[in-house]
Amino acid sequence: MTKQMQNDINSIESRFHHGEQQMQARAGKREQAEQIGARFIRDYMPDQHRDFYQQLPFIAVGSVDSLGCVWASIVCGQPGFVQSPTSTTLALAQTIFADDPLKANLTVGAPLGFLGIELETRRRNRINGWLEWQSQRYFQVKVEHAFGNCPKYIKRRQVRFTNPDNLGNQVISSNVISEFNQTLQQLIAGAETFFVASYLKNEQGEAKSVDISHRGGDPGFIALEDNGFVVPDFPGNNHFNTLGNFLLNPNAGVTFVDFTNGDIVMLSGRVAILEKSQLPSAFTDNYRRAWRFTFEQGIVLNKAMPFTFENI
Secondary structure: OOHHHHHHHHHOOOOOOHHHHHHHHHOOOHHHHHHHHHHHOEOOOOHHHHHHHHOOOEEEEEEEOOOOOEEEEEEEOOOOOEEEEEOOEEEEEOOOOOOOOHHHHOOOOOEEEEEEEEOOOOEEEEEEEEEEEEOOOEEEEEEEEEEEEOOOOOOOEEEEEOOHHHOOOOOOOEEEEOOOOHHHHHHHHOOOEEEEEEEEEOOOOOEEEEEEEEEEOOOOOOEEEOOEEEEEOOOOOOOOHHHHHHHHOOEEEEEEEOOOOOOEEEEEEEEEEEEHHHOOOOOOOOOOEEEEEEEEEEEEEOOOOOEEEEEO
């Protein structure tokens, strides 16, 4: 990139914060990211995105608790449980599972991240926003950023309801996870999909913007360690939303779904970004960077997903 190009980029209002810009520059994708961001990151949802969210049976939500821990939640409902009253608002039914940290994290003004993903078609779209209001039945979010993602690394699955009439009323048992145990390691070792939440802080150290994303690959793409795991950074849209947040704030929430029994396994911890010279030996020849998640706490929502999943 020429100096003039860099000056031109710096002179415009960027869609990306300082951490994202740093990661883009490290990857040599700074100019490309700004060009794509200017075209596709909006402060409203296009009609096709609004229609997309309204037909989903579940949505992933990122939120931050009172201690600064970030969580990646899964909220389920019959299609239509997500509505878009306007192009800048998204409203969701209060079908959050009882022991999901998201319930306590919903306070007016709280930043939230959303990922809508359709496993059958591999479509996905994302939103960053903040809680505008809530009632006993619904909560509504004001959209700050809305954008789409490519279908890379999404495992196709057919999603079918097991008991749609009981959504939001089912009693879900839960277990606190206090250690990175063997059961957890086995689930992660065979995982093809997980969700990751991250956030940016303001000058006062409070959550300013929350992001949630999808990561996927063949079973074994996650390298297990004694108290966590390492995830390679596959080539993507070069926005570096997640890694840009991690660069400035290492708090992370990761969630795995056991697609055989419907368990939702929610973990919270801290991340370190690894450059090529720091990668595990299995990654060194193939990837430029990765990130290491260190486990701190977690919760399992037992058999919470009201669906069966069939590989396509």
